[in-house]
Structure formats: C-alpha cells, structure tokens
Amino acid sequence: MMLSHYLAVSGILFTIGLFGVLTRRNIIGILMSIELMLNAANINFAAFNRFLYPGQHLGQVTVIFIITLAAAEVVVGLALVMAIYKNLKTVYVEKYNILKG
Amino acid sequence: MTEQIIFYMLTAVVLFSALGVVLLPGVMHSALCLGLCLAGVAGLFAALGADFIFAAQILVYVGGIAVLILFVVLLAGTKADLTTRQINDAWLPALLICAAFSWSFDKITRYFSGIIATTAPHPTIRAMAGALLGDYAVPFELVSVVLLASMTGAVLFGRRKAE
Known part of the structure; x- marks a missing residue:
C-alpha cells in the first residue's frame, strides 16, 4: 500500500465528518462527527510516521496525546449536553438560543 | 495481496x-x-x-x-426524534464546502503519490514509553492535569442542582 491510499481514506473520512458537523441538527450527532474528524487526523499522523519516518515514533506519540485530549473533550461535551438537556428538554441545536446578546 | x-x-x-x-x-x-x-x-x-x-x-x-x-x-x-428530520436546511452549502475540501485533499494526496514503505513495521511500544517518560514528560504531565480538569468539569456540570 502507498501513502496516498491512507491519505485518501483520511481525507474522505474528514469530509464526511465535516458534512455531519455542518448538517446534523442533533447535538450528539455533531459530537460524533467531530470524533470522525479527529480520527481522520490520527490516521494521517500514523501514516506519515509509517511512510516518511520509518523507525521513528513521534507521530504515534502525537496520536496518543490526541486520543487523550479527545476523550477529555467528549466527556466535558457530553456533560454539557446533559446539563443543557435538563434545562431545555431538547437536543436540537437551533433551539439553543437562550443566550442573550 | x-x-x-x-x-x-x-x-x-x-x-x-x-x-x-x-x-x-x-x-x-x-x-x-x-x-x-x-x-x-x-x-x-x-x-x-x-x-x-x-x-x-x-x-x-x-x-x-x-x-x-x-x-x-x-x-x-424523546419519542418524537424518530419522526422529525435530522438534517438541517443548509445541506447544499455544506455539500459545496465538502466538495471544496475534498478537492484540496485530492491535490495534497497527489502531491504524496508513489511513496511506498521501505522497511517492515516493527513494534514501537518500548520507544514510545521512553519518549513519554523522557523528552515528552512535561506534555505527558500536562495531559494528566487536563484529564483531571475535565473530570472535575464533568462532575460539576453533571451534578444535580442544590435546592
């Protein structure tokens, strides 16, 4: 397999995730699409590490950091979703308009 | 194959x-x-x-x-979620934005075409452990602080309001 194969998969996955972020009405769906985009970036890191810098490991270390931060992000995000849901009783983002400004 | x-x-x-x-x-x-x-x-x-x-x-x-x-x-x-539509009205602009993104990704992928792996993959766990506890010790500790902060934040947002 060549590097461009993995880059193509990662690019398509990122584009699908971007489409989901732009079009889903459900906030949980938007969070899931963000996870897809993060995974596309992780595939790129691992592929560049494998093909351009064989014998090194710093790309994989970066992936570990990204996975950890994505876990933290999704935990806080889901806690916020549950807090908002308790107040507004809806999961659709166009109803989240109580911010005065 | x-x-x-x-x-x-x-x-x-x-x-x-x-x-x-x-x-x-x-x-x-x-x-x-x-x-x-x-x-x-x-x-x-x-x-x-x-x-x-x-x-x-x-x-x-x-x-x-x-x-x-x-x-x-x-x-x-709620039960009504199963029948309401889940895609908003902006799907056509979103499709155009995604087309622009995939066009640029295609350019980048062509730039890197033809690169094949020259060596067989080998296990990297030992080297990664050395990096995480050596050169990258400070980011490693900072990430643990971030995890602690996110845990605290999740408990704070998720708890029941004090009456």
Missing part, C-alpha cells in the same frame, strides 16, 4: 459506517455505526504497524467514548 485485501475491507467498513454516522436518521443507529467506524480505524492503525495506538484506540474510543455516547443517546431524547 493480502495487505491490499485487508486495506480495502477496512476502508469499506470505515467509510460506510462513517456515512451511517452522518446520514442515518436515528441517533442510536448513528452511535452504533460510530463504534464500528472507530473499530475500523483501529484496524487501519494495525495495518500501519502502530501497535500501541491500535490497542489504545480500542480501549479509549471503542470501549470508552462510543459507550459513553450510547449512554447519552439513551438518556437524552
């Missing part, structure tokens, strides 16, 4: 389940597709020879994040 077959099977699993995450009307089905997609990405990591990331992806993403999202899907939602 075996490598090609495995790669294309994993790619099909990842891309079709990602389409399921984005396009399926039921959020429950989307969350299940997300678990499948993350497992497929773990398989791609294994095909790239990244052994520790493969294990971490299964543990953190498939075992942790996907299950957490499933719990929230079960907690937050």
